[in-house]
Amino acid sequence: MSGPSTYEPKYAAAKWMDKRLPIIRMGVDFMGFPSPRNLNYWYAFGGILSLCLMSQILTGIILAMHYTPHVDMAFDSVQRIRRDVPFGWLLQSMHAVGASMFFLAVYIHMFRGLFYGSYKAPRELLWIIGCAIYLAMMATGFLGYTLPWGQMSFWGATVITGFFGAIPFVGESLQQWLLGGYSVGNPTLQRFFSLHYLLPFVIAALVALHVWAVHHVGQNNPIGIDVKTKEDTLPFHPFYTMKDGFAIAVFLMIFALFVFYLPDALGHADNYQRADPMKTPPHIVPEWYFLPFYAILRAVPDKLLGIILMFGAIVVLFVLPWLDTAKVRSMRFRPTTRRFFYIFLFMCFILGWCGGNSPDDLAFTFGHKNVMVDGHEVSEAIGMTFKTLSRIGTIYYFGFFLFLLPVLGWIEKTKKLPDSITKAIHDGEA
Amino acid sequence: MSDTHISDGEHEDPSRRDFIYISTAAAAAVGAGSLAWPLVSQMSAASDTRAAGSIEIDVSKIEEGQQLKVLWRGKPVFVRYRTQKEIDAADAVEIDGLRDPETDEARFRPAFDGKIHKNILVMVGVCTHFGCIPVGEAGDFDGWYCPCHGSHYDTSGRIRKGPAPKNMVIPEYTYISDTVIKVG
Structure with missing residues (x-):
């Protein structure tokens, strides 16, 4: 890509240098890349x-x-x-x-x-x-x-x-x-x-x-x-x-x-x-930059599997x-892969959001139901927990790399x- | 290297070259190994760290329903004087359904009189998931609850719900008198 060097030393000192250690030549070629x-x-x-x-x-x-x-x-x-x-x-x-x-x-x-x-x-x-x-x-x-x-x-x-x-x-x-x-x-x-x-x-x-x-x-x-x-x-x-x-x-x-x-x-x-x-x-x-991986770690109830998935999320990039x-x-x-890529990008943010919250808290509330606590009727919110949401995100994360990219490469026009x-x-x- | 002339009687001897290869390779292998050993070993716990590995705890000052938290090897040890209700709850558990099956009885060491006293529970207060410290009298089983990733332990410190794989660890300990426990 770089091709042969086009550098020509102009001054005596530069010529002297170029014969002994062509470091100026290296810099000039580098900048002219x-x-x-x-x-x-x-x-x-x-x-x-x-x-x-x-x-x-x-x-x-x-x-x-x-x-x-x-x-x-x-x-x-x-x-x-x-x-x-x-x-x-x-x-x-x-x-x-x-x-x-x-x-x-x-x-x-x-x-x-x-x-x-x-x-x-x-x-x-x-x-x-x-x-x-x-x-x-x-x-x-x-x-x-x-x-x-x-x-x-x-x-x-x-x-x-x-x-x-x-x-x-x-x-x-x-x-x-x-x-x-x-x-x-x-x-x-x-x-x-x-x-x-x-x-x-x-x-x-x-x-x-x-x-x-x-x-x-x-x-x-x-x-x-x-x-x-x-x-x-x-x-x-x-x-x-x-x-x-x-x-x-x-x-x-x-x-x-x-x-x-x-x-x-x-x-x-x-x-x-x-x-x-x-x-x-x-x-x-x-820190915020680790949150998506933290969400993947907590998405599974098993300790070792959680760690394997978390490291797997990085290994898959390699x-x-x-x-x-x-x-x-x-x-x-x-055009098709591009749409799935935007979903992937969105899912990375979703995973980051999950990573910053408690797994058992609700990410979305769908409604309320009445439950009995110590003899009193209490209204309790029902909805999707961050754990469930992080599972969706984790499945999409791996699905994008391991299923969508290999398959789309074959079938996409x-x-x-x-x-x-x-x-x-x-x-x-x- | 520059002298390539080989006179009679100075034939190139392949066995001499083999000797140099093999001896250099052997020296390199032994050298690398013996150098790697101290470089790796220095990372392990140092003698002073290991020496500070045992403590004595006086349990006579603990009231029923109270818990003592003592630092041992950089981790807290819970010494809990359990109430009768907590002991009964721990006894009533079906062992077969547990993730890490263990009877309540098995989580005690004999006291100074040689008997098992199930009121004083001695346990490393570290969640077996990722090493956080669980909160006492909390969680779905009124034992301990780990706030980090939501593991629930019962009144015997056994894992019942959540991501932790094992019961909280019972350290090596002995009663050295009626009221003093030596941990480690």
Whole structure:
């Protein structure tokens, strides 16, 4: 895709450099990367995500200078950062809100990839590396949420590490090995801090592979057909640096809105209470970006099966390139699949809604009936519980990947693809 | 490497090359294994953590219907002085229908006098689902109720309804006097 290098050093120093370490050549070739000329704003999230990663690493390194990973001091050290450290409130808020923004961007990036078929040949590995990045992000987000050592930190960590305890035979030993004790405690906090510091650099390495892969196979585009001639492309710089730059500016405005005006809106009030191993909060919920998976976990009454389904929901993403049997990439030309995709998107929100509520509470009320409680007649609402709703969502989630995508690929009559990206632009189809 | 000339008597000896391959591979395997062992093992519970694994509880101060919550190995232990009504309710349960079949009797250890006293229930107060702490005198069976994912336990701490797979755990404990229990 990149083709032979077209860089010609102009100055003596650049020529000297080019003979010894062609790093300028690498940068120039990188920025001149031929990109399809019809990319829309949904394609700006790669750039936005790079910025998110850099922001998290920068603010994180600074926070680590002020944070103390010890059960007796962690909570206070975070409060000290917010109250006493110069601009600590800003950096802590940027880091905490930044995690949410990172996930917001990655979800849009993933749904975009789903919609335009960016996981299809020859981009399977590109997609899989992306899934690995997402997995590493989830681990990093979970580990980081433990560090402030509030009630949600502690009990979230207890519930998540409890997943490993459900594995038959080795579960309990494995869980104790992960925790470094019989329960979540100081050894757990210290190793979580160490790993939380490590993982972002693993993500950075995976991002390098991800970018390498996209530069090798070329970007997909909204109409999903291959680039055929040079006319179909534009150099990445200045065309997409500008477009990405504008998108980043808009994204940063939303980011700033949360950082300055709603720093706690995406968190949970219970995390302002110090961790207490003797008292469980009445309602343990993860951060919003894990809610759909939490709903899948709670959709089944069996512990091990719940965990298998929850991890299965992520595993299925890794094998997606081989589940979707369609030859056509973009859903613009797949009218039936497109409708099911919108339902899928809707179901992800439904699952998120279920994850944030108690399984036995009613999601929808259909009416009331009178029941006898302790000799008194009481009116009780009847309707659909969140548990039932999350089951519907879970079935659709897996059904979409394991049944609809394989079958629709065979039977769907797709629309006619344009001859080329350039022609599509001239015909107003791109 | 640069000298490719082989004079008479210096024939290339395949067995010498095999020796280098096999010995290097063997050293690498043993080295990787012996390096991995301490790297993996350091994650386990440290000696001081394991040493802090037993406590003594005085049960004489608990009134009927009261529950003591004591921290043991970072988890709460419930010591409940059960009322007669609670004991009767636990006794009346059909064992066959339980998810984790266990008689109420089996959930007690002999007291200092060698008999089973079914009023003092000692139990790890951790839900067997994902480790939350259940709330006492709550749920459909007036035993314990876990607020996290809705598991209901009866007055013996046995799982009756909800996602938890097992009864709440009875820790290893012994009476070291009439009124003092040693857990762990």
